[in-house]
Amino acid sequence: MSETIHTIAFYPGSFDPLTNGHLNIIQRALRVFDQVVVAMAQNVNKRAMFTLEERKALVQECFRGEPRVSVVMFDGLMVEAARKHHATAVLRGLRGVADFETEFQMATMNNVLAPALETVFMMTEKSHFFVSSHLVREVASLGGDISPLVPEPVNRALRERMARP
Numbered sequence: 138m139s140e141t142i143h144t145i146a147f148y149p150g151s152f153d154p155l156t157n158g159h160l161n162i163i164q165r166a167l168r169v170f171d172q173v174v175v176a177m178a179q180n181v182n183k184r185a186m187f188t189l190e191e192r193k194a195l196v197q198e199c200f201r202g203e204p205r206v207s208v209v210m211f212d213g214l215m216v217e218a219a220r221k222h223h224a225t226a227v228l229r230g231l232r233g234v235a236d237f238e239t240e241f242q243m244a245t246m247n248n249v250l251a252p253a254l255e256t257v258f259m260m261t262e263k264s265h266f267f268v269s270s271h272l273v274r275e276v277a278s279l280g281g282d283i284s285p286l287v288p289e290p291v292n293r294a295l296r297e298r299m300a301r302p
Contacts, residue, residue: 146170146257147224149215152177152192153185154291155199156273158265162230165259167205174222175200175208178215186274186298198290216251226255232266 146166152159152175166173175196177189187195193208200206211218219227227247229240237258244256261268268286277283277295284292 142225143172143223144170144226145172145174145222145224146226146228147174147176147215147219147222148228149176149178149211149218151179151183151185151270152196153183153187153270154192154273154287154295155196156265156268156270156287156291157285158230158232158261158268160199160288161262161265162228162259163200163206166228167203169257170226170228172205172207173228174224175206176215176218176222177208177210178212187294191294195288195290195294199288214250216247216254219254220251224254226257229256229258230261231258232261232269 146169148163148166150159163173163175177192177196179185179189189210193210196208200208209218209222211221215227227244229244231237231240240258244258247254247256273283273286273295276286277299280299283295287295
């Protein structure tokens with residue numbers, strides 16, 4: 138008798154804001170994993186546009202009706218948070234070679250800290266290679282149209298945020 142393995146991808150990031158590239162990675166990961174845990178962390182090296190709670194609500198709105206996606210917030214070591222959520226893998230998106238160097242270093246460190254936790258890299262689709270949360274925030278702050286780059290709930294939230302005095 139074989140045991141069924143429930144696979145859980147832990148997808149950490151700041152998601153400030155969630156972009157169509159992130160959305161695409163999550164949707165494609167659902168073809169490979171039974172569940173995806175979108176894990177939000179406050180990056181102390183970045184000035185956030187949205188609070189953790191606002192980002193969590195936006196991701197939840199984008200995946201309403203998809204029970205296999207959950208959204209959590211964490212602080213501390215990512216591998217500890219992944220273990221707490223019974224993750225079988227850490228999911229990371231790659232846009233290009235520059236991302237790989239940083240991601241490779243993090244994956245190697247995570248492997249030292251948690252050898253049983255695999256890191257799975259997923260290439261961003263070519264239509265999203267150039268999209269980053271940083272660029273989305275910058276374009277939005279300058280009044281540019283970011284609607285092709287983000288899900289509608291995020292677009293709406295960004296427009297509202299930029300309209301504030």
